[in-house]
Amino acid sequence: MEKTDPPESFGVFKPVGHIVMAFRSTADQQGAAQALAELGFAASALTRYTPGEMLAQVDRELPGASALASIGQEMNLIKAHRALAESGCSFLVVHVPDEASAEHAAAVAKSGRAIAAQRYGRFIIEELIDTVPGAAQVFESPDRGLDLGIPHVATR
Numbered sequence: 001m002e003k004t005d006p007p008e009s010f011g012v013f014k015p016v017g018h019i020v021m022a023f024r025s026t027a028d029q030q031g032a033a034q035a036l037a038e039l040g041f042a043a044s045a046l047t048r049y050t051p052g053e054m055l056a057q058v059d060r061e062l063p064g065a066s067a068l069a070s071i072g073q074e075m076n077l078i079k080a081h082r083a084l085a086e087s088g089c090s091f092l093v094v095h096v097p098d099e100a101s102a103e104h105a106a107a108v109a110k111s112g113r114a115i116a117a118q119r120y121g122r123f124i125i126e127e128l129i130d131t132v133p134g135a136a137q138v139f140e141s142p143d144r145g146l147d148l149g150i151p152h153v154a155t156r
Contacts, residue, residue, distance in 0.1 A: 001047045012074045019105045021114040022089045029090040032112035049091035058082040073125045
């Protein structure tokens with residue numbers, strides 16, 4: 001995935017076939033990248049975003065986003081990414097072309113101190129980090145906001 005030409009749907013970031021992870025620190029992001037490399041993920045499968053890079057990307061996309069981006073989770077997620085970036089979070093986007101690689105990357109996100117992680121499919125975006133243990137994922141809409149459950153991170 002190229003940061004200079006990120007995959008989009010309805011004018012906003014939607015990297016189908018990828019997992020997007022957010023980390024409170026660059027050290028945690030680097031640790032996850034190292035763990036993925038040890039599992040056999042190629043460097044080309046990993047795209048890193050600094051907080052500033054994610055903010056810039058979201059700020060470029062928001063003005064041109066289609067109203068259709070508000071129907072699903074896409075708009076809520078980029079707003080959540082913006083809020084996480086504003087709070088200093090770094091991001092790691094991992095290409096997961098098959099179920100086995102997706103499972104490995106999800107395990108790294110869960111054990112690697114990611115505070116949020118989503119797997120982007122063509123029709124569904126799956127939240128991988130249980131923000132409230134045992135709680136079920138709920139329908140997201142622009143009116144409800146994104147239920148990331150991360151304290152002190154607003155999504156509006």
